[in-house]
Amino acid sequence: MQSRIDTFKFDSASSIASQVSKGRVSAMEITEQHLARIKSLNSDLNAFITVSDNLARSQAEKIDKKFKNGETLGPLAGVPIAIKDNIVVRGVETTCASKILKGWTPPYNATVIDKLIEADAVIVGKSNMDEFAMGSSTEHSAFGPTKNPFDLDRVPGGSSGGSAAAVAANLVPIALGSDTGGSIRQPAAFCGVLGLKPTYGFVSRYGLVAFASSLDQIGPFAKTIEDMKLLMTVISGHDSNDSTSLNFETTPVLNPSKTDIKGLRVGIVKEFNEGLTSNIAVSLKNAIEKLQVAGAVIEEVSIPSVKFCLSAYYLIAPAEASSNLARFDGVRYGARENGDNVEQMMIATRTKGFGDEVKRRIMLGTYALSKGYYDAYYKSAQQVRTLVIREFSKVYSSVDILLSPTTPSTAFKIGEKLDDPMEMYLSDIMTIPTNLAGHPAINVPFGSDDSGLPIGLQIMAPALKDGKLLSIANFLLSQEGN
Amino acid sequence: MEEEVYEPVIGLEVHCELKTITKLWCGCKNEFGVEPNTNICPVCLGLPGSLPVLNEQAVKFAAMIGLALNCEVKPSIFHRKNYFYPDMPKDFQISQYDQPINVNGFLKLDKNVTIGVVRAHMEEDTGKTTHIGSSGRIHESSGASIDYNRAGVPLVEIVSAPEIKSAEEAKKYVSELRAILVATNTTDGKMEEGSMRVDANVSVRKIGSIEFGTRTEIKNLNSLRSLVRAIDYEISRQINVIKNGEKVKQETRHWNEDASTTVPLRSKEEADDYRYFPEPDLVEVDLGNDIVRQLKQSLPVMPLERRQRIIELLKNPNEDSAFIVVDLDLDGLLLEVVKQGADAELALKRFSNEFAGYVEEVKALQPERLVELLNLEQTGQLSATQAKAVFAEMLTTKSSPSQISTGLGFGGLEDSELSELLKGIISNCPNEWNRFKDGDGKVQQFFIGQVMKATKGQANGKVVLSLLEAMKNS
Numbered sequence: 030m031q032s033r034i035d036t037f038k039f040d041s042a043s044s045i046a047s048q049v050s051k052g053r054v055s056a057m058e059i060t061e062q063h064l065a066r067i068k069s070l071n072s073d074l075n076a077f078i079t080v081s082d083n084l085a086r087s088q089a090e091k092i093d094k095k096f097k098n099g100e101t102l103g104p105l106a107g108v109p110i111a112i113k114d115n116i117v118v119r120g121v122e123t124t125c126a127s128k129i130l131k132g133w134t135p136p137y138n139a140t141v142i143d144k145l146i147e148a149d150a151v152i153v154g155k156s157n158m159d160e161f162a163m164g165s166s167t168e169h170s171a172f173g174p175t176k177n178p179f180d181l182d183r184v185p186g187g188s189s190g191g192s193a194a195a196v197a198a199n200l201v202p203i204a205l206g207s208d209t210g211g212s213i214r215q216p217a218a219f220c221g222v223l224g225l226k227p228t229y230g231f232v233s234r235y236g237l238v239a240f241a242s243s244l245d246q247i248g249p250f251a252k253t254i255e256d257m258k259l260l261m262t263v264i265s266g267h268d269s270n271d272s273t274s275l276n277f278e279t280t281p282v283l284n285p286s287k288t289d290i291k292g293l294r295v296g297i298v299k300e301f302n303e304g305l306t307s308n309i310a311v312s313l314k315n316a317i318e319k320l321q322v323a324g325a326v327i328e329e330v331s332i333p334s335v336k337f338c339l340s341a342y343y344l345i346a347p348a349e350a351s352s353n354l355a356r357f358d359g360v361r362y363g364a365r366e367n368g369d370n371v372e373q374m375m376i377a378t379r380t381k382g383f384g385d386e387v388k389r390r391i392m393l394g395t396y397a398l399s400k401g402y403y404d405a406y407y408k409s410a411q412q413v414r415t416l417v418i419r420e421f422s423k424v425y426s427s428v429d430i431l432l433s434p435t436t437p438s439t440a441f442k443i444g445e446k447l448d449d450p451m452e453m454y455l456s457d458i459m460t461i462p463t464n465l466a467g468h469p470a471i472n473v474p475f476g477s478d479d480s481g482l483p484i485g486l487q488i489m490a491p492a493l494k495d496g497k498l499l500s501i502a503n504f505l506l507s508q509e510g511n
Numbered sequence: 512m513e514e515e516v517y518e519p520v521i522g523l524e525v526h527c528e529l530k531t532i533t534k535l536w537c538g539c540k541n542e543f544g545v546e547p548n549t550n551i552c553p554v555c556l557g558l559p560g561s562l563p564v565l566n567e568q569a570v571k572f573a574a575m576i577g578l579a580l581n582c583e584v585k586p587s588i589f590h591r592k593n594y595f596y597p598d599m600p601k602d603f604q605i606s607q608y609d610q611p612i613n614v615n616g617f618l619k620l621d622k623n624v625t626i627g628v629v630r631a632h633m634e635e636d637t638g639k640t641t642h643i644g645s646s647g648r649i650h651e652s653s654g655a656s657i658d659y660n661r662a663g664v665p666l667v668e669i670v671s672a673p674e675i676k677s678a679e680e681a682k683k684y685v686s687e688l689r690a691i692l693v694a695t696n697t698t699d700g701k702m703e704e705g706s707m708r709v710d711a712n713v714s715v716r717k718i719g720s721i722e723f724g725t726r727t728e729i730k731n732l733n734s735l736r737s738l739v740r741a742i743d744y745e746i747s748r749q750i751n752v753i754k755n756g757e758k759v760k761q762e763t764r765h766w767n768e769d770a771s772t773t774v775p776l777r778s779k780e781e782a783d784d785y786r787y788f789p790e791p792d793l794v795e796v797d798l799g800n801d802i803v804r805q806l807k808q809s810l811p812v813m814p815l816e817r818r819q820r821i822i823e824l825l826k827n828p829n830e831d832s833a834f835i836v837v838d839l840d841l842d843g844l845l846l847e848v849v850k851q852g853a854d855a856e857l858a859l860k861r862f863s864n865e866f867a868g869y870v871e872e873v874k875a876l877q878p879e880r881l882v883e884l885l886n887l888e889q890t891g892q893l894s895a896t897q898a899k900a901v902f903a904e905m906l907t908t909k910s911s912p913s914q915i916s917t918g919l920g921f922g923g924l925e926d927s928e929l930s931e932l933l934k935g936i937i938s939n940c941p942n943e944w945n946r947f948k949d950g951d952g953k954v955q956q957f958f959i960g961q962v963m964k965a966t967k968g969q970a971n972g973k974v975v976l977s978l979l980e981a982m983k984n985s
């Protein structure tokens with residue numbers, strides 16, 4: 030087992046920002062240092078599809094100039110950040126890890142990118158992912174799999190595997206991913222870092238290449254709660270370019286008044302306790318004990334509809350994807366294959382441009398929306414969704430948060446599940462319900478298995494309790510290994 | 512064997528582009544006839560990652576159209592209509608499906624005929640493809656260029672009930688609808704420029720039958736004339752198909768203006784699954800009762816009522832002239848000049864003919880001046896020809912009609928001069944004079960014509976006639 034986890038020492042985003050803001054180190058020095066880290070490890074990890082060194086250096090130069098001019102720097106001053114390759118950055122190739130977008134350079138910034146630049150962060154590259162965010166291992170990337178820094182023979186999880194691996198290996202202190210059914214939390218669990226799927230609508234989706242619009246949410250990866258909070262404060266908030274963006278003050282959400290563990294009512298979802306590996310079951314038990322010791326009240330709860338969630342998800346997400354991915358037709362941008370007429374051109378482009386997993390989901394989704402099948406598939410899946418929301422809200426009337434493992438197992442071997450899509454889909458069984466409900470959930474690293482691979486626990490909470498999740502995650506982090 | 516008689520059943524789908532300042536989902540300008548691909552952005556190009564944000568003005572315009580068509584305005588949602596087409600940037604169209612903004616309206620064609628409006632929903636327009644190559648058909652051309660300026664322009668599609676009974680009635684429906692839309696100032700209703708596009712659903716059935724026949728949808732109807740011709744053609748084509756013992760196929764047909772025929776575009780069965788599902792990037796649209804009420808109050812008087820106001824003033828109602836005057840938005844001025852003493856019949860005649868060519872200029876004139884002109888003609892002080900000449904001068908000078916008239920030397924012919932002239936004509940044409948004296952009315956025109964010729968149109972026909980009558984009786 031080859032590890033790349035201790036190659037570089039960890040420097041947090043908040044300490045970098047504070048040092049750069051005080052002029053103790055220049056943004057350029059930090060940038061060069063992290064570009065060098067990426068250069069030395071990316072051939073092993075394949076965490077980045079594109080390293081945006083030109084953009085990074087020009088941003089660093091601007092930040093240093095601002096400092097010299099006596100201007101106050103933003104909250105992420107000089108902090109290197111990795112951006113999942115499905116979030117558009119003006120002038121930097123955005124591929125979504127697909128051949129079909131190879132060479133496409135977006136002419137605009139995602140809202141989160143504008144906010145990061147405004148906050149003086151430095152974008153060092155576009156991280157690897159499963160093609161169009163469809164997958165749980167980053168193996169479905171047209172540019173090869175990302176390796177897990179703990180064990181190069183293992184997957185980092187997915188679909189935001191590149192971002193998780195980059196943070197885990199200290200190539201960057203923070204990164205952005207996107208989570209449709211667990212695509213932030215599951216790789217965070219496999220790579221032993223924090224990963225938050227915010228409340229749906231808390232972070233603008235403008236500029237996130239859509240996989241399943243009603244489920245997609247951009248979120249942060251980091252190693253400390255302070256860094257998570259810092260990054261969330263920068264990227265969250267209302268955006269008039271996103272009709273589904275929520276409109277409210279973000280600060281109270283991220284700084285909840287009540288953070289006490291004493292009296293906290295913690296629900297353990299019965300349905301998630303089946304089929305766990307013994308190591309993971311032990312970690313969960315440890316966490317429960319620590320919470321109890323600190324005064325939390327533990328209660329077993331049942332959400333029966335979670336057993337339908339996987340099926341509902343694999344109808345809704347592909348259905349929306351089949352429509353969202355229709356635009357990749359070779360007419361306007363990206364790759365184009367030749368054809369005798371426009372229809373043949375589109376068919377050839379899509380046949381060659383999309384990978385198998387993407388095609389599988391487009392077909393599934395097309396079928397689910399077809400005449401005569403819509404009611405049986407798409408509509409009933411939406412009914413499951415309504416049911417899940419109802420059951421969650423009932424449970425949240427008696428508990429404040431829910432605790433579960435993030436994944437049923439730790440990081441698996443590269444290639445292990447590639448030939449069995451159903452087995453792969455099961456990796457997301459505990460993360461999917463919160464996407465269907467639109468609720469926030471976070472992965473907290475908590476212990477490791479016998480092979481030294483990280484174990485992740487998931488904390489879930491009602492909508493807009495993102496800040497509360499961070500506080501409780503903070504408590505668990507402080508207890509890890511005690 | 513008894514001849515079977517068929518009747519047509521026609522339903523119309525009318526798309527109109529809304530005159531909003533910006534497009535439906537983005538801040539790009541909504542304008543016609545600019546350089547290709549200049550009014551575009553990531554949103555209306557459907558670039559990966561872009562999201563639509565609904566234009567509030569478009570929603571209000573759509574609601575106004577609904578209200579003008581007596582619809583219920585309801586909270587609505589958008590759906591995606593999925594199909595691949597290169598001029599559609601996202602390869603789906605955002606449209607309203609089973610929860611449209613306007614439902615259950617009607618459109619009154621006249622006192623007796625009302626056509627149901629099933630719905631009037633919002634959707635986005637597509638880009639425009641120009642095929643490079645001779646045939647104009649996509650499969651035979653060597654290439655195509657696409658202009659996305661029109662992509663994302665707001666449209667309202669107005670769907671009539673299948674209650675239209677003839678091509679002429681379809682024309683009347685479209686004319687009336689166009690007039691209403693223009694009156695609401697939400698669209699400019701230009702069929703030739705494509706800002707108003709009509710598709711016709713046509714079927715035929717045996718008279719007395721309750722069941723509908725199989726319908727075809729006819730596209731490419733770029734004018735009222737092609738609408739009428741295409742529907743008439745399609746009705747007789749379908750009747751022939753049935754009489755030959757065959758079945759009408761449900762399909763989309765293209766009206767070929769040059770060949771005067773409809774030809775099949777594609778069979779409906781093949782391409783009818785649009786996989787509609789609710790658009791996840793948008794939220795429910797609900798203007799709220801207060802705004803809907805305000806919009807309703809802001810609606811102008813509808814054309815039918817405006818025409819009615821004119822017709823009420825007339826002894827012999829003339830619907831066509833009233834239609835023209837309202838269509839040109841000259842009816843307010845017409846009512847004013849009548850109120851100020853002009854003869855309604857004459858005023859309508861002049862407004863719908865001579866004045867109609869100079870709408871803006873006429874609107875700029877003081878009503879008093881028009882009243883004066885119309886009165887000069889009405890009382891016989893000016894002939895029709897003279898009045899026309901005076902009118903032409905009025906458009907360019909500030910003088911009053913009587914000043915212009917004097918300046919042009921009109922009204923200079925005294926009755927005595929005319930009498931002398933007439934006497935000369937009578938002595939040259941004894942036969943005609945005898946026929947006139949015997950009561951042959953047709954010869955009147957002969958004498959008036961002769962006088963006009965001799966005076967170069969300066970005489971007043973009415974005066975000539977009264978002189979003739981006087982001479983006959985003396």
Ligand SMILES: [Zn+2]
Pocket residue numbers: 534537538539550551552553554555556663
């Ligand atoms: Zn635009």
